[in-house]
Amino acid sequence: MRKTWALTRxxxxxxxxxxxxxxxxxRKFKQIVLPLLVVVALLPFMFLIGNFISALYKAFxxxxxxxxVLALGLALASMIVFMFGIFYTISVFYYTxxxxxxxxxxxxxxxxxxxxxxxxxxYEYLTQFxxxxxxxxxxxxxxxxxxxxxVYAVIIFITLPIAPLVLSSIIAMAVTSFSGIARNKDxxxxxxxxxxxxxxxxxxxxIQRTMNRAMKPEQLQEMLLGGNNSLVDVxxxxxxxxxxxxxxxxxxxxxxxxxxxxxxxxxxxxxxxxFALLASRFYFKGVMGISETAAxxxxxxxxxxxxxxxxxxxxxxxxxxxxxxxxxxxxxxLNCVLMAFLWPVIMLIPMMTQPDLxxxxxxxxxxxxxxxxxxxxxxxxxxxxxxxxxxxxxxSTSISREGAGFFVSKYVPVPSRSMITAKVAAGMLIxxxxxxxxxxxxxxxxxxxxxxxxxxxxxxxxxxxxxxxxGVTIDLLTPKLVWENEQxxxxxxxxxxxxxLVSVAGAALLFGLVVSLGLGLWSATALLFVVLAAADVLxxxxxxxxxxxxxxxxxxx
Numbered sequence: 001m002r003k004t005w006a007l008t009r010x011x012x013x014x015x016x017x018x019x020x021x022x023x024x025x026x027r028k029f030k031q032i033v034l035p036l037l038v039v040v041a042l043l044p045f046m047f048l049i050g051n052f053i054s055a056l057y058k059a060f061x062x063x064x065x066x067x068x069v070l071a072l073g074l075a076l077a078s079m080i081v082f083m084f085g086i087f088y089t090i091s092v093f094y095y096t097x098x099x100x101x102x103x104x105x106x107x108x109x110x111x112x113x114x115x116x117x118x119x120x121x122x123y124e125y126l127t128q129f130x131x132x133x134x135x136x137x138x139x140x141x142x143x144x145x146x147x148x149x150x151v152y153a154v155i156i157f158i159t160l161p162i163a164p165l166v167l168s169s170i171i172a173m174a175v176t177s178f179s180g181i182a183r184n185k186d187x188x189x190x191x192x193x194x195x196x197x198x199x200x201x202x203x204x205x206x207i208q209r210t211m212n213r214a215m216k217p218e219q220l221q222e223m224l225l226g227g228n229n230s231l232v233d234v235x236x237x238x239x240x241x242x243x244x245x246x247x248x249x250x251x252x253x254x255x256x257x258x259x260x261x262x263x264x265x266x267x268x269x270x271x272x273x274x275f276a277l278l279a280s281r282f283y284f285k286g287v288m289g290i291s292e293t294a295a296x297x298x299x300x301x302x303x304x305x306x307x308x309x310x311x312x313x314x315x316x317x318x319x320x321x322x323x324x325x326x327x328x329x330x331x332x333x334l335n336c337v338l339m340a341f342l343w344p345v346i347m348l349i350p351m352m353t354q355p356d357l358x359x360x361x362x363x364x365x366x367x368x369x370x371x372x373x374x375x376x377x378x379x380x381x382x383x384x385x386x387x388x389x390x391x392x393x394x395x396s397t398s399i400s401r402e403g404a405g406f407f408v409s410k411y412v413p414v415p416s417r418s419m420i421t422a423k424v425a426a427g428m429l430i431x432x433x434x435x436x437x438x439x440x441x442x443x444x445x446x447x448x449x450x451x452x453x454x455x456x457x458x459x460x461x462x463x464x465x466x467x468x469x470x471g472v473t474i475d476l477l478t479p480k481l482v483w484e485n486e487q488x489x490x491x492x493x494x495x496x497x498x499x500x501l502v503s504v505a506g507a508a509l510l511f512g513l514v515v516s517l518g519l520g521l522w523s524a525t526a527l528l529f530v531v532l533a534a535a536d537v538l539x540x541x542x543x544x545x546x547x548x549x550x551x552x553x554x555x556x557x
Contacts, residue, residue: 011098045130050134053135066139071242074242075242077128077161088123088168113276113280113283117165136150136153149252152248152257156261159264160242169279314415315422318418319425322426331489331490336393337430340394343388344434347445348441377452378459378524379515382510383507386463387507390503393491393493393496395427395469398426399554400480403482416547416551432460466535471495474495474498478494
């Protein structure tokens with residue numbers, strides 16, 4: 001156990017955020033200030049969540065179903081931990097270079113995996129805090145819960161992500177255990193990561209279908225009117241650990257609450273023990289030789305050689321290089337490229353699992369006929385596009401991905417302006433591909449008017465260009481060039497979060513502008529395009545005048 005905790009401390013110190021170790025006072029100051037800035041930036045979002053929870057509580061309390069709010073919040077947090085856990089476990093367990101250094105050490109597989117599991121668990125705490133903190137506080141205030149409720153809430157907060165994270169880890173181990181038979185390890189890591197993510201989506205769909213088919217509408221209505229928090233069992237039917245946690249909080253003042261809490265903690269421990277048993281058998285099998293690679297030699301004909309060595313635009317060559325690196329590097333592919341194409345899938349999951357929801361959303365077309373909702377439609381659409389593209393790490397980590405090899409870029413006989421343009425263009429291509437798929441899903445499933453879908457293409461282009469230029473600007477100013485593996489360059493890079501916050505703030509300003517002016521559908525659409533285009537021009541001029549200066553000041557140290 002002592003070796004396990006020692007290794008856990010080392011992994012956390014070599015990570016990022018408040019746990020990372022730094023030898024320079026400036027960096028130490030940054031590691032303290034940046035998390036505080038992130039918390040301050042997320043406070044408005046958490047405040048909105050708290051208001052929403054408060055409204056739900058007031059709606060369910062008269063019929064005696066306020067416990068369903070708690071159950072739904074815990075279930076949502078568990079599903080988010082599960083989805084993020086797929087990315088975290090694949091990256092931390094297999095894609096980090098420390099694996100090669102740990103294998104020769106006198107450590108058992110279960111010790112290595114436990115240390116990595118705890119490392120991922122710490123990051124999951126930061127993720128679920130955004131939802132569970134307002135949930136526990138608002139519910140406790142409305143229900144008038146005592147001190148024991150908050151003690152139980154802290155215990156549940158610590159143990160809740162264990163079960164979904166174990167499921168994510170098992171899926172990751174099951175997929176990567178076949179790496180030994182793969183010739184091209186890098187390609188297998190990309191395909192295996194994609195398969196693991198698809199399996200997680202499949203499991204999510206299965207759970208939702210199970211919950212929807214568990215009870216007929218008549219039974220659900222009868223239970224709803226029956227009170228006594230009977231909806232808790234329905235909301236947590238496919239998540240037994242969440243049901244135990246919800247009951248422990250609801251009955252915290254009774255001995256039954258303590259019994260539910262003990263059962264919940266015991267179930268979480270059983271999940272971990274099962275994970276440790278599987279890890280001791282399969283982890284080394286999946287991680288051995290994971291960094292090896294292979295290549296085929298091929299003779300090139302004269303025409304093929306001429307095609308490869310033909311003269312082309314410097315920007316086009318740099319864009320092609322950026323895209324190839326993004327596609328061929330597993331960590332970059334999963335966290336940058338694949339993420340752009342997951343949003344349409346995320347949109348389709350609730351529609352595929354809930355036929356009634358599909359019929360309800362199919363009537364969205366009627367909103368275009370209502371004058372009162374006209375300005376909201378393009379504003380919401382632009383907000384979605386800006387959030388999706390702003391959350392993508394392709395542009396906001398474009399400089400950081402160079403790492404210690406950034407100095408090579410300064411010796412290449414290509415203007416730094418061309419390199420910056422190529423990085424913006426690479427982010428544009430990936431994000432626009434994902435946005436176009438979202439528009440196609442909205443066109444087919446939501447039945448939005450084709451004219452509006454076509455109008456959204458240039459607006460989306462302007463919005464994506466804005467987020468890509470802000471991302472590259474942020475990464476030019478504060479690049480993260482010191483990292484041990486590609487995962488830290490993208491997943492543990494605060495620039496991605498800052499770009500997302502800038503994009504969300506921009507979307508909020510545009511939304512407020514359009515709604516306050518009370519414009520019609522097409523007037524609001526035109527205004528959004530004009531404002532975004534103007535912002536793009538200003539950012540372009542900024543990068544044109546200052547981008548090369550910022551680029552030349554960067555030092556890969």
